[in-house]
Amino acid sequence: MKKILALALSALLMTSLTACGGSSDEVVNVYNWGEYIDTDLLQQFEKETGIRVVYNTFETNEGLYSRLQSESYDVVIPSDYMIARMIDEGMLQKLNLDNIPNYSLIDSKYTHLEYDPEQAYSVPYTWGAVGIIYNTKKVDEADTGSWDLLWNPKYAGQTAMFDNSRDALGLTLKLLGYSQNTTDKDELRAAADKIIAGKDNFQGFWMDQILEKLPNEEILIAPYYNGDAVTMMEDNPDLSFYIPKEGTNVFVDAMCIPANAKNIENAEKFINFMCTTEAAAANAEYIGYSSPQREVYEQLDEEIKNDPIHYPGEDTIANGEVFRNLPEEINEYYSALWTEILR
């Protein structure tokens, strides 16, 4: 009797599960960075289109890459160099821009960049630049201006470094006057040695933890992305942000449809929705990152438009570099150096 009951129960459970899944056949699988969307927009999209959004997040471009080896998503939002790598490896499909009419609202400043020269695979989502965030109360203004601040012995144990090889070595390459896309192993070696020399000066190697440690004044100086600088400065008004004079990494994160996507039409609808002025404005307001959408920028207050933290100026872009995809050999060298740095 018990057996029959258990069977009946599990059968009931199965049917209710499938019923749950079947109540709306139209879904779109979105895979985005953590804390990188105004979640109200997802509900609004569901209401407007009747398409259910299955939303998941990742922490690093590399994490997304390895996940895509075995999973299928409909919309992913990687950064520039990872898009280039995924295009190279045939992991993305060409977009049909006829089905994404709002693409025309994206400012041409942010399209046809090196990572996707024909703009065939991606629709820019946000853009920004890496800079240094520091505590104005404790850091002497005269010391600022360069990436060198992270190595300044005056602030020993009060600075932090990125916990990913591309960003950390990238800013160090810039400090040493090299290109962030260098494939010269000697230059990379020099950058790695520079980081190793600074290990005693850094309190730690972190990513998201910087978002807590800077506002809480656990550390005084750290490199980070301008969009998050906006958020941190709201938490602690003593914080300030600058783009180092040696130049920096300018990044674009863009929406793409992976080659193994199952709901292409829904993915197109989702991308189109995120490009509407209304949605893009709400999103930019919520996450603090700069929007590549023309109308969103135009309707901003003059104050924000001219604020180099919200919208880094032309000089930053001119002096900055966009990460390019590196050859496999250099990617492996990055990993080897990184392991050596943290050994």
Next chain:
Amino acid sequence: MKKYMAYPYGVWMLIFIIAPILLVVYYAFTDKSGALTLGNFTSMLSYTSIFGRSFLLAFAATVVCLLLGYPLAYIMSKQPPRWQNFYMMLIMLPMWMNFLLRTYAWMSILENNGFINQFLQNIGVIRLLNTLLRPEAPIEYLPLINTGGAVVLGMVYNFLPFMVLPIYNVLIKIDKKLIEAAQDLGAPSGAVFRKVIFPLSMPGVIAGITMVFVPAVSTFVISKTLGGGKEMLIGDLIDLQFMGNAYNPQLGSAIALVMMALVFLCMLIMNRFDDGSGEEGGLLL
């Protein structure tokens, strides 16, 4: 219990334990093109310091867990049964909370402006230290976070229940008559513990050591949150192979395999200490 009742678990084991291990072995011995190679293992030689650090920290955490956990389990087993359940719940309670949350909580306790340092400042201990020791530069806080000690503490806090529970389970099952016999024959209480209770509890100790050491040696969140992420542990190294710049599951699998072998070796040596008196002791090998 009929024999076929074990089939579901057999199937489970095949799909979720045997098959993944075979996959790991396959990856470990092949290169990116799928050809057989030992290169993954030879390239690992440069990581010996990471292996050494992981085993050392895990060993320290295991020793601390044993020193804290054994007396706790022993005292607990001597309490009236009703209280035993209560103590058991107290030990289990932190485990009902998410692992990450627990570790993050420790972060805010140990930070330079964290709970402990604030407290020490407020009651004047920091000022007292500065006047007593007169260091060159007066300190504002004790460096607690981002140290090896903080990592060991995180491990001990998270894995202590795994030490207490198996020891406790063995202790409460020890036949009281054996202890009484020892006492009747005139053994002082120290000798009773040394010659009767402790040897009989060895299976629990071995199980506890295994259950603490294995997760401690492979952890990767604790070193990032409490250790400052400046020095990798094996877990971080494996994580980097899958989530890092050069996606390299082959090397990651090889490292995982070597670690499994090393842990296996440790357990083998460990079981030598077990004189085979406890039937429950053969839990791992």
